Amino acid sequence: MSMKITQTFNYMKRHTLFHHLDPRTKGLSLLLLSVLVFLLQDLGSLLVLALVLGIIFLVTGIFGRIWEGLQSLGFLFLFILAVNTYMLNLNTALLLILRFAILMSLFSVFFQTTLPEDLSQSLLFLRVPYSIAFALSLAFRFVPTMARETENIAQAQQSRGHQFNEGGMLQKIRNFFPLIIPLIMGSIRRAFHVAEALETRCFGITTRPHYYFPLHMKRKDWIVMAVVILVTGAGIAFQIMENQIGWKLPWSFNLPL
Amino acid sequence: MVNPPAPPVECQNFSFQYKTQEKFALANISLEITSGNLYLLAGPTGSGKTSLIRAFNGLIPHFYHGKFYGYVKIFGQDTIETTSAQLAQKVGTVFQNPENQLFSMNVERELTFALENLQLPRKEIHRRIEKAISLTNLEALRHRSPYELSGGEQQRVVIAALLALEPDIIILDEPLSNLDPITAAGIVQLLVKLQKSEGKTIILSEHRLEYVLEVIDEILVIADGKLLPPVPVTTLLNQDVLYKLGLDLPVLLQWFYIFHNRMKTQKSIPITPESQLEQLLEYCRDEVSIGISKEEQILEISRSSEYKNLPIIEVRNLSFAYDSSVKTPSMIPPDLLVLNDISTQIFRGEIIGIVGQNGAGKSTFIRCIAKLLPTQVGTMYLKGKNIQSLSTSEVSRAIGIMFQNADHQLFAATVQEELEFSLKHLDLSKTEIATRIEETLERLQIPHLLKSSPFEVSGGQKKKISLATILCRRPEILIFDEPTIGQDAKQKQVLREIIWEAHDEEKTVIIVSHDVEFIISLASRILVFDHGKILADDTPSKILTDEFILNQAHLTAPQFWSYYLKIREKFPSFPEKLISIHQLEEYLNSCR
Numbered sequence: 001m002s003m004k005i006t007q008t009f010n011y012m013k014r015h016t017l018f019h020h021l022d023p024r025t026k027g028l029s030l031l032l033l034s035v036l037v038f039l040l041q042d043l044g045s046l047l048v049l050a051l052v053l054g055i056i057f058l059v060t061g062i063f064g065r066i067w068e069g070l071q072s073l074g075f076l077f078l079f080i081l082a083v084n085t086y087m088l089n090l091n092t093a094l095l096l097i098l099r100f101a102i103l104m105s106l107f108s109v110f111f112q113t114t115l116p117e118d119l120s121q122s123l124l125f126l127r128v129p130y131s132i133a134f135a136l137s138l139a140f141r142f143v144p145t146m147a148r149e150t151e152n153i154a155q156a157q158q159s160r161g162h163q164f165n166e167g168g169m170l171q172k173i174r175n176f177f178p179l180i181i182p183l184i185m186g187s188i189r190r191a192f193h194v195a196e197a198l199e200t201r202c203f204g205i206t207t208r209p210h211y212y213f214p215l216h217m218k219r220k221d222w223i224v225m226a227v228v229i230l231v232t233g234a235g236i237a238f239q240i241m242e243n244q245i246g247w248k249l250p251w252s253f254n255l256p257l
Numbered sequence: 258m259v260n261p262p263a264p265p266v267e268c269q270n271f272s273f274q275y276k277t278q279e280k281f282a283l284a285n286i287s288l289e290i291t292s293g294n295l296y297l298l299a300g301p302t303g304s305g306k307t308s309l310i311r312a313f314n315g316l317i318p319h320f321y322h323g324k325f326y327g328y329v330k331i332f333g334q335d336t337i338e339t340t341s342a343q344l345a346q347k348v349g350t351v352f353q354n355p356e357n358q359l360f361s362m363n364v365e366r367e368l369t370f371a372l373e374n375l376q377l378p379r380k381e382i383h384r385r386i387e388k389a390i391s392l393t394n395l396e397a398l399r400h401r402s403p404y405e406l407s408g409g410e411q412q413r414v415v416i417a418a419l420l421a422l423e424p425d426i427i428i429l430d431e432p433l434s435n436l437d438p439i440t441a442a443g444i445v446q447l448l449v450k451l452q453k454s455e456g457k458t459i460i461l462s463e464h465r466l467e468y469v470l471e472v473i474d475e476i477l478v479i480a481d482g483k484l485l486p487p488v489p490v491t492t493l494l495n496q497d498v499l500y501k502l503g504l505d506l507p508v509l510l511q512w513f514y515i516f517h518n519r520m521k522t523q524k525s526i527p528i529t530p531e532s533q534l535e536q537l538l539e540y541c542r543d544e545v546s547i548g549i550s551k552e553e554q555i556l557e558i559s560r561s562s563e564y565k566n567l568p569i570i571e572v573r574n575l576s577f578a579y580d581s582s583v584k585t586p587s588m589i590p591p592d593l594l595v596l597n598d599i600s601t602q603i604f605r606g607e608i609i610g611i612v613g614q615n616g617a618g619k620s621t622f623i624r625c626i627a628k629l630l631p632t633q634v635g636t637m638y639l640k641g642k643n644i645q646s647l648s649t650s651e652v653s654r655a656i657g658i659m660f661q662n663a664d665h666q667l668f669a670a671t672v673q674e675e676l677e678f679s680l681k682h683l684d685l686s687k688t689e690i691a692t693r694i695e696e697t698l699e700r701l702q703i704p705h706l707l708k709s710s711p712f713e714v715s716g717g718q719k720k721k722i723s724l725a726t727i728l729c730r731r732p733e734i735l736i737f738d739e740p741t742i743g744q745d746a747k748q749k750q751v752l753r754e755i756i757w758e759a760h761d762e763e764k765t766v767i768i769v770s771h772d773v774e775f776i777i778s779l780a781s782r783i784l785v786f787d788h789g790k791i792l793a794d795d796t797p798s799k800i801l802t803d804e805f806i807l808n809q810a811h812l813t814a815p816q817f818w819s820y821y822l823k824i825r826e827k828f829p830s831f832p833e834k835l836i837s838i839h840q841l842e843e844y845l846n847s848c849r
Contacts, residue, residue, distance in 0.1 A: 011362055013402060115362050138360055144404055145356060149665070155629040156665040159658040160726055161682040163650050178678070181668035185712065189664070190357055197358035199320055199341040200350045201371040201418065209373035212382045213366065 006147055008069030008104075009111040011140065016060045017220070018113035023122040025221040030110050032232040037102050039239050043091065044251040046098045049235075053105065065112060066105045073104070091255040116140035121215055130207045138194070146187070153182045263333030265426050265458045266290035266313055270327035273308060273317055282308040284482045286327070290460070292425075295452045297469055298462040300479035301503045301745045302717050306462045307353075309479060310430050313460065314350045315341035332425070345371065349419030351429040355411035359403035364395060364414050367403055368421045375422075389420040392455070393447060407615045409440035416447065427451065428460045433468055434743050437614065437771040437811040441468050448472075464745055467507040467816065470494075470528075478502070495525050503747040508774050509533060509816060511746075512838045516540070534820050537838075541828055544845040568638075569734060569765050570603040570626055575635035576789075577621055595621045597789035599635070603767070605733075608760055610776035610797070611769045613786030614811040619769045622786065623736050628652040640733075650682060657732035661739045663723035667711040672698070672722055675711055679726045697729040700758075701751070717748055724755065734765045741772045753778060773801060773815055777837050785810050798834040817841075 018026065040046050057063040070077075077097050084093035116137035123133040154164070157178045164175045198204070241247045271286040283305050290296065300306050311317040318325045319341045329336045331347050352358055361367040368386040377385075390396055393413045398406065403414050412432055419427060429448070433441040449472050451457045460477075463469055476493055478485040480502055485493075493499055500506070500514045513526045513536065527533040577596040591597055596618045603609060611619050624630045626637060628649045637644040639655055660666065669675040676694045685693065698704040701721045706714060711722050727735070740752050756766050756779055770776055776783065776797065783800045785793040787809045793800055800806055802818055815836050824841075825831050835841050 117361060117366055141360055141362060153665045156660040158629055158649055159627060159653055160679045161650050161653045178668050182665055186664055193357040196316055197352055200314055200345045202342045202345050202374040205342045205374050206376055210376040211373055212369040
């Protein structure tokens with residue numbers, strides 16, 4: 001399970017439309033669409049948004065990974081549904097689940113299609129210090145390595161007869177120490193090795209590297225950005241109209257309480 | 258007046274003590290490296306090789322602090338007065354684990370990383386990375402992600418990334434230990450090319466001397482933080498001190514050393530292939546003249562026949578794919594199958610070697626039989642019981658895997674707690690647990706470590722502790738996953754003894770390794786994995802003399818085999834296939 005979910009947010013080398021967009025375009029779109037997701041108050045509008053996004057992801061060919069990620073969180077969705085239906089009502093529960101699913105898909109698309117190096121480069125435009133921006137891309141680079149290491153440690157401990165699933169709630173938490181301690185110790189050791197290697201690759205000589213693959217906005221970036229701004233703006237406008245004068249979109253609906 | 262050019266590396270009375278340690282890691286090192294030579298830096302584990310490398314590339318004193326005496330100069334410049342990032346343009350360093358030196362999501366960017374930091378102009382970056390790519394033959398991999406490449410490919414990428422900085426000196430810290438023999442030979446070839454055609458000075462630290470002895474110009478031996486007086490390679494190979502250090506020397510050299518000592522001959526130990534063959538022939542002639550029975554004896558240690566009636570593990574039609582969305586591997590294309598329809602029987606008391614290229618399915622196979630991975634297709638029987646009906650922890654009572662990396666297991670505050678953790682599910686009484694712990698530590702000669710923290714001991718001791726965590730459970734089947742990686746001769750000998758002891762106790766041992774000599778010295782049977790299938794299942798002498806199989810498994814024939822072919826031309830009555838000097842010795846002794 002845990003491996004699946006890291007995959008959902010890991011860079012995947014492909015050649016889709018989203019891979020060729022500038023990370024700044026994707027970052028801004030992510031931000032605006034997230035605002036929109038929280039603003040929309042009715043089930044109908046969220047469903048339409050989910051449907052449109054779903055179709056776009058399907059057409060561009062990145063739906064598979066997202067779907068796997070959503071499936072692997074199935075139990076969490078059920079949990080949200082149960083708790084919120086019980087505490088509040090079914091409509092709110094469905095709204096929450098939809099928002100959560102859409103947000104997750106958006107973030108998944110962003111991280112699946114953006115090279116960590118480009119991400120850190122675009123952070124430099126936001127005046128984030130180079131060392132922090134670089135550390136972020138390094139963290140992404142080591143996700144698969146750490147996932148493999150976690151698996152190896154778990155197997156090594158199982159081979160000594162350890163059972164991760166035995167005992168009560170408290171015991172189960174304690175059962176993870178033999179996994180977590182070697183993992184932490186290993187990460188500290190690894191951090192040292194990575195730092196050594198960085199020293200010998202001239203890291204730290206400058207805070208403004210000359211990028212060989214500089215970011216640049218292309219025509220499709222401007223188009224995508226324009227569309228996203230338009231959609232978000234329209235969404236906000238409709239929501240205000242609905243709240244102020246009760247004017248409704250044709251697809252707008254909520255479940256009767 | 259023109260000054261002679263400064264040497265690439267020069268040390269004078271250099272000593273260093275880490276802040277956190279009580280002993281000097283390096284003491285009174287004085288040396289001068291000659292430009293354009295290929296150096297081997299040899300020494301047992303913990304002798305100070307890595308520290309010396311850190312002194313050369315400036316990590317000592319800029320990254321690791323401590324007491325620093327004397328000086329280290331790189332091209333005449335004192336390392337104290339510069340930074341390690343500046344030194345990086347003169348000294349390129351390849352560290353032990355390539356994975357920790359790769360920071361990017363594709364190979365091209367990996368190469369540009371250091372150059373971007375240097376703020377070089379685009380054109381210059383382009384020129385340098387193209388040159389580095391062509392020197393290291395990385396063209397086909399330039400858009401791949403470094404973390405998904407094999408160990409040898411990663412090593413190439415790291416070397417290329419350093420070459421892009423155009424350093425004059427390249428230092429490599431045990432670059433070959435994780436590689437199979439053929440890949441290792443490829444890396445050695447690359448280093449020779451860089452030395453010969455690019456004029457680089459290369460300093461190589463390595464355990465496994467057999468890979469490199471032929472290509473090096475000079476050898477620096479370090480023991481206990483001190484450098485032995487520099488002598489030519491051939492002289493050194495005839496000095497007692499070298500053989501007493503516990504270095505992982507080629508088996509033949511070790512044998513010649515012992516043989517000459519025993520026979521009290523005045524001859525020197527042969528280094529070149531011709532002289533080695535000549536001395537071997539002479540040895541055979543002497544022995545044969547003593548008198549040999551004409552009868553050809555079959556020396557093959559073929560013990561497996563004795564155990565035919567008792568398969569302890571039986572595998573039938575096992576297939577496995579990592580893509581967990583696949584529920585029926587029969588439906589997926591065969592190239593995604595890591596294991597493809599494997600069937601085999603393993604008998605009680607056997608010692609089995611498993612060889613094959615990286616990704617051939619060896620590790621997956623041992624994880625499947627230990628039930629660390631789910632059975633997808635096929636059936637497996639452990640002592641006649643279907644493995645499906647057993648839980649992983651029940652299987653682990655019978656099968657213990659020694660994983661490669663000791664750090665993946667150790668987590669407790671003391672060695673005692675570490676072993677108690679291993680024993681907790683075995684329903685033993687308190688006294689029994691205590692005696693088991695005592696016995697296990699005694700056997701590994703580390704009883705004094707009982708109350709020590711497993712994190713504060715040396716690498717060799719850590720390995721022993723991780724062995725203890727499995728051995729104390731006394732499983733009937735012991736599986737070793739690449740046990741010899743990074744181990745020096747002494748540690749390998751400990752492993753051999755443990756395996757022989759287990760064998761004497763009728764236990765079954767499975768060894769996954771690229772180390773042919775290690776497998777020859779132990780195994781009676783070898784399984785060759787290739788693309789998820791068992792390509793061959795036979796005795797070591799059949800497998801390790803078969804060109805096709807060796808190629809598929811990325812192995813090289815034992816050095817001795819090429820000599821033996823020539824020996825047999827002279828002595829046609831000798832058995833057809835002897836693959837180690839020890840087998841020849843045994844044969845000749847038995848003929849007396």
